[in-house]
Amino acid sequence: MSCVARLYQKIEDSFFLVVGTKTCGYFPQNALGVTIFAEPRYAMAESEEGDISAQSNDQEELEKICLRIKSDRNPSVIIWIGTCTTEIIKMDLEGIAPKLERRIGIPIVVARANGLDYAFTQGEDTVLAAMAHRCPEYKRCETDQKSRGGTERVEIHATSSNKSISQTSELAKSNLVIFGSLPSGVASQLNSELKRQSIFVSGWLPSQKYNELPGLGQGVYVCGVNPFLSRTATTLMRRRKCQLIGAPFPIGPDGTRAWIEKICSVFNVKPDGLEERESQIWKNVEDYTQVVSGKSVFFTGDNLLEISIARFLIRCGMIVYEIGIPYMDRRYQAAELSFLQHTCKKMETPLPRIVEKPDNYSQVQRMHELKPHLAITGMAHANPLEARNIDTKWSVEFTFAQIHGSSNARDILELVTRPLRCRGSLASGSPSLSRQTAES
Numbered sequence: 001m002s003c004v005a006r007l008y009q010k011i012e013d014s015f016f017l018v019v020g021t022k023t024c025g026y027f028p029q030n031a032l033g034v035t036i037f038a039e040p041r042y043a044m045a046e047s048e049e050g051d052i053s054a055q056s057n058d059q060e061e062l063e064k065i066c067l068r069i070k071s072d073r074n075p076s077v078i079i080w081i082g083t084c085t086t087e088i089i090k091m092d093l094e095g096i097a098p099k100l101e102r103r104i105g106i107p108i109v110v111a112r113a114n115g116l117d118y119a120f121t122q123g124e125d126t127v128l129a130a131m132a133h134r135c136p137e138y139k140r141c142e143t144d145q146k147s148r149g150g151t152e153r154v155e156i157h158a159t160s161s162n163k164s165i166s167q168t169s170e171l172a173k174s175n176l177v178i179f180g181s182l183p184s185g186v187a188s189q190l191n192s193e194l195k196r197q198s199i200f201v202s203g204w205l206p207s208q209k210y211n212e213l214p215g216l217g218q219g220v221y222v223c224g225v226n227p228f229l230s231r232t233a234t235t236l237m238r239r240r241k242c243q244l245i246g247a248p249f250p251i252g253p254d255g256t257r258a259w260i261e262k263i264c265s266v267f268n269v270k271p272d273g274l275e276e277r278e279s280q281i282w283k284n285v286e287d288y289t290q291v292v293s294g295k296s297v298f299f300t301g302d303n304l305l306e307i308s309i310a311r312f313l314i315r316c317g318m319i320v321y322e323i324g325i326p327y328m329d330r331r332y333q334a335a336e337l338s339f340l341q342h343t344c345k346k347m348e349t350p351l352p353r354i355v356e357k358p359d360n361y362s363q364v365q366r367m368h369e370l371k372p373h374l375a376i377t378g379m380a381h382a383n384p385l386e387a388r389n390i391d392t393k394w395s396v397e398f399t400f401a402q403i404h405g406s407s408n409a410r411d412i413l414e415l416v417t418r419p420l421r422c423r424g425s426l427a428s429g430s431p432s433l434s435r436q437t438a439e440s
């Protein structure tokens with residue numbers, strides 16, 4: 001349910017209502033840090049004794065709360081987040097939502113982002129999968145285009161500066177929807193990277209506003225930006241009949257290039273200047289890669305971004321001992337996994353062991369033996385490991401930092417190298433490489 005933190009900021013006119021107990025309430029209060037003082041657009045519907053023993057009527061209680069949200073904030077959509085409690089007492093959120101939706105006149109989307117079934121970032125996956133059902137049908141646009149027929153094709157061709165692109169593929173290119181919640185700045189960077197290849201993104205799921213959700217349906221290509229969105233991908237394919245582009249994820253300059261190349265191949269576009277762009281970025285981050293090269297890293301597993309980040313770090317010259325990951329969808333991550341293999345071969349390092357649903361206790365034992373230079377881990381283990389002389393980086397930071405697109409490679413390396421540089425400068429007293437170490 002921590003997805004609420006990312007998503008209420010991304011979907012500007014939304015309101016998130018977490019239906020659960022005080023345990024769930026305490027969690028975001030702590031996890032969201034200072035943002036909870038900025039009147040966030042989320043709230044708890046806190047279950048009481050009466051709700052648990054079914055003495056109160058769930059629908060009436062939720063209606064009261066939603067009416068209050070409507071009068072206070074007037075959002076375009078209310079998203080109910082189901083929790084462990086609603087699962088265990090079998091509260092029928094999906095059944096109540098459509099009735100209340102009609103009564104209060106605001107769309108209600110239900111996502112079961114509970115701790116029983118999902119880990120961390122998978123919460124966003126459940127919300128986006130639920131939202132995919134609310135996207136308008138694409139067919140309408142298709143018939144529009146058909147009815148306008150030839151004239152539109154000519155217009156597009158006339159305005160296009162690149163004469164070599166055929167008219168039909170120009171039309172097909174507008175059917176690309178990207179899914180995954182990214183800060184708007186990063187989303188527009190990816191948009192323009194694709195635009196450079198004459199590929200136009202027709203929409204994002206989620207969009208900035210609920211009413212601007214992209215049209216979905218047969219003939220629409222979808223591509224993910226995050227490795228944890230497998231349910232959304234499945235919903236888009238099976239329920240909305242979209243075509244999934246299975247590509248490595250645009251994390252690091254290598255991942256971004258592979259992501260764009262895959263999209264280009266689907267639309268029959270010859271990628272232009274990607275290789276030069278990638279080598280330019282690698283040159284720009286040379287000061288950082290020198291710090292990490294030859295160092296070893298251990299992922300304990302937390303946010304499902306592990307494979308992509310490990311692949312990028314291997315490309316930077318690091319040795320990855322273990323990739324812990326809470327859940328691994330081998331079909332959705334297939335392209336990323338083969339890219340990882342390819343990267344290991346290229347860098348002549350052994351393929352790291354991938355451990356799904358890891359047992360933290362044994363991981364700590366393994367770390368004790370392997371003595372990695374760096375452990376990327378959750379906050380629960382970070383300080384105890386530091387006390388045992390293993391440098392750590394909090395994995396949660398990768399979830400909130402801007403890590404997508406070629407130009408953000410520096411930000412990932414900034415995060416990874418910070419503990420290593422800190423130790424270096426503490427040991428030698430030497431001046432630091434980065435502005436941020438100077439601050440810390």
Ligand code: SF4
Nearest residue numbers: 024027083084114115
């Ligand atoms: S794990 Fe369950 S009870 Fe705990 S905060 Fe998450 S939803 Fe609530």
